[in-house]
Amino acid sequence: MKSESDVEQKVILPLLKDAAPQGLGIPDSWISTKVSIKSITIDKGKSKKNYFPDFVVSVYGLPVLIVEAKAPGEDLVEALREARLYAAEVNAGYGPDVDPVKFVIACDGNRILAGWSNSASPDFDIKSERWTPTDTEYSLFSEKYSSDKLASWALEVLKELRPRRYWKPRKLVGGIAAQEEEVGLNSFGVTIKSDFRELFNPETIDERDVIARECYIPSRRRERYVDSIDRTFKAIIPPSEKNAKAIDDTSSPDEIIEKLKYGQRLKNQVMLLIGAAGAGKTTFVDHLRVKALPSDLREGTHWVHINMNVAPVGRDEIYPWLRKEIQRGAESAFPDVNFKNIRTIRKIFRRKISEFNEGVGSLYQGSGEKYNEKLADYISEFLKDDHFVAQSYCSYVSSRKSGLVVIALDNCDKRSMDEQLLMFEAAQWIRNEFDAMVFLPLREETYDNNLGLPPLDTALKDMSFRIEPPRFDLILRSRVDLAISKLEEDPDRKFSYDLPNAMKVSYTSEDKAYYLTSILRSIFDTDASVRRLLIGLSGRNMRRAMEIFLDFCSSGHISEDEIVKIVQSRGEYALPMSMVSRVILRPKKRYYDSDTSYVVNLFSADIDDPRPNFFVRVGILRYLRSLGEIGKGSRLSKYARAMDIYDALRPMGLEEKAFTRELNYLVRSHCVVSEDFRMSDVSLDDLVTIGPAGRTHIYLMGNIQYISAVSEDTWFRDQSLARSISDRIRNHASQFSNRTVVQNAGAVADFLRAQSEEVLDRIELVHKDSSLSDLISTSNLHAVVDRKEREHLGAWAGVEVRFLAGNVYDGLVVGIKNFGVFVQLENGVDGMIHVSNLLGRPSDFTRGDVVSVKIEKVDVLGKKIDLALHSNS
Secondary structure (H helix, E strand, O other), X not given: OOOHHHHHHHHHHHHHHOOOOOOOOOOHHHEEEOOOEOOEEEOOHHHOEEEOOOEEEEEOOEEEEEEEEOOOOOOHHHHHHHHHHHHHHHHHOOOOOOOXXXXXXXXXXXXXXXXXXXXXXXXXXXXXXXXXXXXXXHHHHHHHOOHHHHHHHHHHHHHHHOOOOOEOHHHHOOOHHHHOOXXXXXXXXXXXXXXXHHHHOOOOHHHHHHHHHHOOOOOEOOOOOOOHHHHHOHHHOOHHHHHOEEOOEOOOOHXXXXXXXXXXXXXXXXXXEEEOOOOOHHHHHHHHHHHHOOHHHHHHEEEEEEEHHHXXXXXXXXXXXXXXXXXXXXXXXXXXXXXXXXXXXXXXXXXXXXXXXXXXXXXXXXXXXXXHHHHHHHHHHHHOOHHHHHXXXXXXXXXXXXXXXXXXXXXXXXXXXXXXXXXXXXXXXXXXXXXXXXXXEEEHHHHHHHOOOOOHHHOOHXXXXXXXXOOHHHHHHHHHHHHHHHHHOOOOOEEEEEOOOOOEEEEEHHHHHHHHHHHHHHHHHOOHHHHHHHHHHOOOOHHHHHHHHHHHHHEOOOOHHHHHHHHHOOOOOOOOHHHHHHHHHOOOEOOOOHHHOOOOOOOOOOOOOOOOOOOHHHHHHHHHHOOOOOOOOEOEOOOEEHHHHHHHHHHHOOOHHHHHHHHHHHHHOOOEEEOOOOOOOOOOOOEEEEOHHHHHHHHHOOOHHHHHHHHHOOOEOOHHHHHHHHHHHHOOOOOOOHHHHHHHHHHHHHXXXXXXXXXXXXXXXOEOOOOHHHHHOOHHHHHHHHHHHHHHHHHHOOHHHHOOOOOEEEEEEEEEEOOEEEEEEEOOEEEEEEHHHOOOOHHHOOOOOEEEEEEEEEEOOOOEEEEEEOOOO
């Protein structure tokens, strides 16, 4: 070894990383190199200089070990002294009585010096010939500086740094019953949910046919934006755009219709329908079947639907299941045919029965009873073969009017990527084994990520079609219009709903139509942000969006007063934005709870973690949002490896276990989407991307109602702060007032800013150029609170700065009451001198008097200033 670099690479890194007993067993993720280590001014006088060590080892985000490398022959004692000085400066940043950097090591390749950071002399001085586990001193050194000992020390330090307790406002309002209080449902909206379930959430084929026939919303091919650099790197353009034919207009899908004209020649083929989540693939198939196909093709195709959302996912299970489902689907396709009737059985199995008649059955011709008995035994035997029965059913269905049997594997795209690929294998098996064409919907990510790989390498380009998603607001409007048209069929039908005082209020179908119209207006017409919110939270999943809409309609947060306004305005009234936000944030609950809401608390922390962290969720989403068109990830640039995100957030002191827990929480909440669409057990090796719900949550950080709600569900270090929020929300009369919303939002914004600054300050003690500030910044929260304060306060905005408590100002008497005198300090800002703070009686004053007053107390949000008459007035 000749240089310091040799010592670093050949001695120190193996020493740090090799497993015990040879090394210290420190994970890579704990070790920072000088590339990322911040320099600090150390020493005094002429020796004063900027210095940074070669390695810093951090555990749970706490620097605990400083390592200095020197070239062979250099002054190792001085190197250890410099490491101690650096450690002292870092420790000083943590305040008195807390010294996380406890260990220091210096090495020149021939000798190791090691000791405590606050000790002038080393505890270990070991020459290279003794660097072996059999050496007593080296063995003791490797034990005392092992990763386990470093982690134990970091946990001790964290106990000193973390508060003894945390408080959550929602948990301070009372017992469990109070914390979980529900506002109930408004029975007016509940009847809509029950009466029109089949319109908003159709389940049976008949219900789906109604939607396809009466309110299908088409989508049209849109030219997707392609950046110029993407045109250079054509491989980045998704295969679904290059290899699947786009359908220009799904209301008249000529591309597929032309293909279906081939009729029986499409037997034993698989047709793929590719689209994004929420593209309406299942509804499109229904529309194609019941309406879009020309009459001759409609009569010449026989559709068998199989719901793959409930299909088993084992290869040994799915094929027996499909055989049964093909039989069931064939029976459902012809409800007028009794498949159990012997006459139908004779038709379905006519070839098999002919074989019987020409063979063994001929021996019993003329003996009716014996013949029937033997035939029954014969039929019973082959009916046990589900594969043969399913094949016979397909042949029978196909023979009716000589039509093409189309087996539609519905809802495949709701499964994980691996499961979708299994469904494709199953589709290939069906087309080989049965006289039918298979219609298979796939998510575009599955197609894009696997085309050219088994089993999708067998997909035919001319049998692959792509559709774009329709606009959700148009879909919902069409369903509401259909519901209203059904209400208009019986306008005099009477309903009733319950008031809180148990009284019943009667209303008609027309009133219910007004209610639906108003809710729709409130969501889509009043403020575009609400539409964006609803669509985003649903993750572009139409079924989930419909569920949110129905829950919205029945929410108890919509009071009877609002219902009366809706009815009286004949549906022209729109709910206030604050109420719309409240309904979405707290569907049935009085207090916001991330675990029961459609909306996640992005600043949630687990106080059982060694180092509770408030910024993991928001950091993950911001990282994923920042991915460029060409950036990290695999196959598609919008994906990132979870490990890369963890590496970016780890300087906060984030444990792997805590990170994966929060990542999976975001996956279950549809904010993050794994590459294979799994909803659980996503690991650091997986690829993930931000989902529409994730983008919506980032957008929600600009909503004052969201920030205020988060304050109820956040763990605070300060009991008095948490208690003040709890006291405000416990008062039901003012829980959702502008004043409470602004106060609570301001409180949590201030708390989170302090936590963010603390995290960054401690990271910057050792690390330079931290990219974390962009990921965990809370500046946007304060911008929202400040803007809302100005809207709410008007002339009172900034009053606490212009009129300081204890100072004396001149004002104009503008009102006189028995309990005190009102004084105008400036236009729009009045204070009051209570009678107890007057030097005389209120009657001694006259409107227009100029008086000197002392500011006692300023309540900006309450728009109140307590004054005292100054003695010189």
